[in-house]
Amino acid sequence: MRGADALVSVSAAAGMQVCFANPGTTEMAMVDALTQTKKMRPVLALFEGVASGAADGYARIAGTPASVMLHLGPGLGNALANLHNARRGQSPVVCWVGDHTSWLRPFDPPLATDIEAIARGCAQWIKTTSSVEGLPADALEAIAGAYGPRAGVASLIIPADFQDQALPEGFELPGPEAGKPRPKPLDRALVERAVNLLRGAKNPLLLLGGPIGDEASLLTAAKVAEVVNGKLLFEQFPRCARRAPGLPAPDKLGYLPFQARSQLAPHDVIVLIGADDPVCVFGYAGETPRLAPPESQVVDPAGEGRDPLEALQAIAASLELPKTPSNVVQKAEHGDVTGHLQPDTLCRTLARLLPEGAILADDGITSTLALYPNLTGAAPHDYMSCKGNSIGFALPAATGAAIAAPGRRVVAYSGDGSALYTIQALWTQAREGLDVTNIICVNRKYAILQMELMRSGGSLEGAGKSLTEIGEPDTDFAAIAQGFGVPARVVRDVPSFSAALEESFRTPGPMLIAAQFG
């Protein structure tokens, strides 16, 4: 048994089922190990950022990590933006990065880079395997490293010779326990402090975030909020929020500091349930970093990497909760949508037609403002946002989510600018026959940058125009989609969008819908 065979075997035994890959020469033994062991599903991406984004989307839906097979430092670099999103999204992702054969590495061949340095840009667990005998244990440590305490990216760098060499005869593979999550025990004092603050508060807030977002947590959080006369709010970019009639539908914290400050201002006590102490997304002149009112008390009952779900349950157990919460949403009645095709009418149409069990991957663009509120009360679905704010997330994440959840419709919601960073995701969707509806909001600009330029007093002429407008030449998304094997519809009004959406939702496989605004 080669090192690579052991890597795949122990990882599969620990629950890893999928390998998103864009391999090169230094990964050939790992590729062959996937072939020989047949223990994991290989999924090819034409660009590494698609593979890493898919692993993020997969982890958010499956709850377990996938591996991402990458070719040396440049492959890891190409994957980095979506690994950053995965890290911020607290998604467990395990990178298998091939490295040069150990005896060649010191001679600095053309493809050599400082892989560990690059990995430090996004991974919380990094190791370079130093022998074939060490590889199986490293594989499991990487999985545990990705799980946390806070989930994120683990990068295992594996020299080609240690993949290829045979393990000594009689070598015993470690059991899967070493690859399991290792939660940090709850700190009862922190929980008690949170309960006391909640009880004494005039207007407490439960700020939800991180891994919190499933049905049970949301119901528990709603009951706690109700009993302490408090409110629920999601952090700026929820990781994976269950949205359904009968569940609470907390607002999201605003992107701009003035919005966020006005949402937080009324609260004297802010209890962080998975969320971090909220800070500005960007440091505008005249602002201060923290968003909570300076006089408020901010407490994290799961501080320092403890499990926020366990903390929430402990808080709930200390209070007398109602059986069912009353602060939940009802099923919305969606009438026909009229008017021009704009983000608002588009999202209302989406809300009307969304099939039960759908998954949304949102790139976090200007058109996103209309998405979340309009989907409140729609059919039960999961909402994933781009927690790391690096655009080019939605199409790859939707691809991975579809691999994790066959039978569920996945909707990628992206802009034209954002979709083009990782447009190669369409090819993997076509190859794997994934039920993904890619909605591209086409406004022919980096609208958010134009807003930021104007906000800072910059000009929209000259470079201010040429570096923020992308309509010359106009991108033909239908042609690009066709080029990657995905059928496409270009729509300019609500009825056409509605028809295309219905067609995609009833047709297996991927589709791209380019919504041309204005």
Add this chain to the structure above:
Amino acid sequence: MRGADALVSVSAAAGMQVCFANPGTTEMAMVDALTQTKKMRPVLALFEGVASGAADGYARIAGTPASVMLHLGPGLGNALANLHNARRGQSPVVCWVGDHTSWLRPFDPPLATDIEAIARGCAQWIKTTSSVEGLPADALEAIAGAYGPRAGVASLIIPADFQDQALPEGFELPGPEAGKPRPKPLDRALVERAVNLLRGAKNPLLLLGGPIGDEASLLTAAKVAEVVNGKLLFEQFPRCARRAPGLPAPDKLGYLPFQARSQLAPHDVIVLIGADDPVCVFGYAGETPRLAPPESQVVDPAGEGRDPLEALQAIAASLELPKTPSNVVQKAEHGDVTGHLQPDTLCRTLARLLPEGAILADDGITSTLALYPNLTGAAPHDYMSCKGNSIGFALPAATGAAIAAPGRRVVAYSGDGSALYTIQALWTQAREGLDVTNIICVNRKYAILQMELMRSGGSLEGAGKSLTEIGEPDTDFAAIAQGFGVPARVVRDVPSFSAALEESFRTPGPMLIAAQFG
């Protein structure tokens, strides 16, 4: 004057004329500085790897660095693969990476990463600006840092507030001298040793590489080789080689160790003229790292970062050289090409039609084997190869070369797999109206990986098939090119390829030619 205005002004004064950019919120002041100062040409890329590859191609042709404007760690990550190629290609490239406002950075906002760590993966000069007053000097140090002694990537990380703040009244901008190259003085003893070895050698070799490749160096090298009865050879992946009748046309060192060893075996003395002591590209089992015969003497007259061109001239001055070398190539007679469309017939057709002054950017793929030898004796042109071996180089590098050399035809030579990493380059070519002919050799596979799999005894079934074949679905390059605004021709035989090539060469602007093999 804001920090960003000073950054652009001093960089322009030091000779930097172009900024390849994909900006975000933290780069808005730099964008506005480009608008206000009008001192540099802004060129937008839809993906950062296009911008960095364009800067590499630009530097190889212009001889001066361009800047690459990138958004935080994820933007730098997306640029990394082609920055790696630029570093290996000894191309001076200056990255301007925006960072969060300095007071926000410690609070770890969503887009924060360890940017310096990522930069260490490819840059030889790295600094984070710590005040607006420091920014102008940092800008010039970055340029000098990119120049070398050995040219490469400099990454200047600039917090948004230091871009945006005004410099104190009366602040004097530093002069452009600080941004000039700082060559290391020649070591006469090293040169003398090389001359003595050359004189005493039975069969010496001059191994050319790094910055060596222009007409004057090649002629000098040819004369030196002639007078010592030696041979010329290029390193595996020449940076920018002038090729023309009347110039020597050294072979390239082979990619596979057995080829390279047989080329080096006859030589008792190997003098490195810009090249490094050659090593294997990959560490195959049973190989050793160095490729030169163990008993040969390998000497670098420009060791430790000295200028190889100066060393070559010093060697030449120590010898009695002929006025013109005789070991040069003649203009080749290109008859009509017949037979199936294959890399060989394709490259012979290209050699026949190549216009004088063309520039070739070669991705370094399996079809590359036919390119370099078939172009020997063609019309005078420059040949750039992917020195860092990270594919996805040719289309972006051709884009940058075309910006550097208006009026010259640029040919990108890529495979289907390699072109798809950075296919967004087509859009920048269309927007800027660049005279680039993109030849895509379509074989529907990562052929090099299938070769590597077979070489290592791996299977081409299962993952060995699904991770190395890209023909299902088949990529429609004509549709993708059209989607990005570039006209395309799909050809399946030599006459059609020839016609498409002629059409592209006589038509201003970009074109994509997808050559479908077998």
